[in-house]
Amino acid sequence: MSGKASKKRAAGSKKRRTSTSAEHSSTRAPVLSEAALAYAKKIEGNRELAIEFLKEAGIIEKPGKLARPYR
Numbered sequence: 001m002s003g004k005a006s007k008k009r010a011a012g013s014k015k016r017r018t019s020t021s022a023e024h025s026s027t028r029a030p031v032l033s034e035a036a037l038a039y040a041k042k043i044e045g046n047r048e049l050a051i052e053f054l055k056e057a058g059i060i061e062k063p064g065k066l067a068r069p070y071r
Contacts, residue, residue, distance in 0.1 A: 043049040054060045
C-alpha cells in the first residue's frame with residue numbers, strides 16, 4: 001500500500017468526464033447509416049414498432065420486462 005491517504009468524494013459529487021472535440025462536432029454517432037437513422041425516426045413515435053424492435057434485439061422479453069442479460 002502507498003503511504004498516501006485516499007481522498008473520498010462527497011456523497012453527491014460525480015466524477016467529471018473529459019471529452020474530445022470530435023465528440024462535440026456532431027449531434028449523432030458517425031457509425032449509424034442513413035437507413036438506421038430513418039428507422040429510428042420511424043419507430044420514434046410508434047410504441048408498437050419500438051417494442052417489436054426491442055424484442056427482436058433481445059433487449060426486452062415483453063413490455064416492461066428486461067431480458068436476463070440486461071437485468
